[in-house]
Amino acid sequence: VDRQDRVIVPRQTDQWVQRARGVRLAALWLGGRTASELRPGDPVAERWIPELEANPVSEVWASRSQQDDEAPHGGLGMKREEEERQARGLALVEAVSYLEKRDEELFCLLCQKWANEAHLQCPRHIFRAQRAQDYLPEGSPKLEPGSSEVESTVAGIKVPGERLYILRRWQGGWEDDYCELCRKWAPSTHLSSKAHQYQVENLRELPNQALRDLWQADEGDSSCLPALDADFTQ
Known part of the structure; x- marks a missing residue:
């Protein structure tokens, strides 16, 4: 999200209003039902009602990303992204004692959970990483000083x-x-x-x-x- 493209709303609200051109959609999950799946009494909107939308907008905006230009149809780009992700994972395993490689994925020994990038920035994980020796399973090797800082640097993640x-x-x-x-x-x-x-x-x-x-x-x-x-x- 490009936060400089924020829309200032005239009233107090807990919503962040953003123009479409300032947002890059990384993933989209759509859920729906066909007419045959609807039961008698289910609510059905025959038309779009702006009053029911928090921030109604009708705008179409798109541009080609650099990755699209380099890799038509996303084939090479997706492969390169996967290779980079695996390389980051291997670097993390070598640098941080409490991460293991299991079934081609990272596993966090501190939290006993799969260690995707969202987990590595999770407050629970950050808290435990700062006190890693207290949460490691018995028999694990002692950590080198500054291991949590190595983790954030190698992964390319800014730990907040x-x-x-x-x-x-x-x-x-x-x-x-x-x-x-x-x-x-x-x-x-x-x-x-x-x-x-x-x-x-x-x-x-x-x-x-x-x-x-x-x-x-x-x-x-x-x-x-x-x-x-x-x-x-x-």
Whole structure:
């Protein structure tokens, strides 16, 4: 999503309105039923009703990506992408002791879950990676210092650990970042401030339910569930 192409809405809402040209659709899942599958009494919309849509829009916009230009029909491009993914996986296994290669996929020994890229950025995994020795199965070799940093670098993933305390809040008709840990608004310099770093270093448990909810269900990654209360005390 190109966030510079955001549509500013005149009213307070928790929705992010974006122009179609600023969004690249990576995957689409459609679910539907045929007329023969409908039962008597099922609701049926004979026509599109804009009032029922959160942000009605009628716009068609498309452009050819560089990958499309290099690989017609997606054949070579898909193969190259798969090879790069496997190479990243092998590099991770060599660099990080708590990842294993199982059935051509990565497996996380800390969380006992398959380690796709979404899982490696999951708050539960990041929390355990920072204390990896406490979560490794018995008999596992000790980790080298800085292993979690090696993981994020090799995978090409920017681990958003320091932003896990930041939520978006509305006030007076405008929206901005708010640090739930320090209980104050968080400008661009807040995360590097001494006061915030002190709070992070001395954190013993999550301060409120808002952060617990954020850490328990991180943006649709089901590998971060269920409840994590036992992980957040030292």
